[in-house]
Amino acid sequence: MLSILTKNKAQVWYTDFIIALLIFVIALVIYYEYTTNLSNQDKGLLDDLLGDAKTISSSLVSAGYPTNWTNTTVERIGLTNNDQRIDETKLDAFLGMTYKDSRKVFGTKYDYFVFFEDRNNDITEIGGDSEKCGVGHPDADQEIEGSECLSINLTTINPEKVVKITRLVVYDSEIVKMVVYVWQ
Numbered sequence: 001m002l003s004i005l006t007k008n009k010a011q012v013w014y015t016d017f018i019i020a021l022l023i024f025v026i027a028l029v030i031y032y033e034y035t036t037n038l039s040n041q042d043k044g045l046l047d048d049l050l051g052d053a054k055t056i057s058s059s060l061v062s063a064g065y066p067t068n069w070t071n072t073t074v075e076r077i078g079l080t081n082n083d084q085r086i087d088e089t090k091l092d093a094f095l096g097m098t099y100k101d102s103r104k105v106f107g108t109k110y111d112y113f114v115f116f117e118d119r120n121n122d123i124t125e126i127g128g129d130s131e132k133c134g135v136g137h138p139d140a141d142q143e144i145e146g147s148e149c150l151s152i153n154l155t156t157i158n159p160e161k162v163v164k165i166t167r168l169v170v171y172d173s174e175i176v177k178m179v180v181y182v183w184q
Contacts, residue, residue, distance in 0.1 A: 060077065079091050099136065102136075109181050114179070
């Protein structure tokens, strides 16, 4: 009689072990499938952001369309005359556009901000007397002291993912970096 009871207890333990092991394996598979999908989604988002950043920066270093565009005629925003030299008239027109309109012309669903840095990595004031350090998202924090741009800060916006593209252009007879941030 004693041997029959021991045999039944062992069979119950074996069944419980198999069920627990099966639940553990299923949970493990779901976990790895979920984390793999998250990384694929992040990669897709970063690819989209990078594509939009390249498109915006390429557009800005072109002449735009039509060549002598204004805020009412613009189809493609360009700040140069196809020679990497910033055209003040086009820059002023770009500064005069609303953020919503410029995003629509760029064809992006993401936020952006554009600014210029000199060879010492100091931010260059743009647009003459407008005291702007850059153009783009209205909540980008631009720290200005007197007539000097000290910093551009995106932490108040708290972007999830950010892509940065830097292009060299000529602005006010100096070679400067045009920096384009695009984020979600």
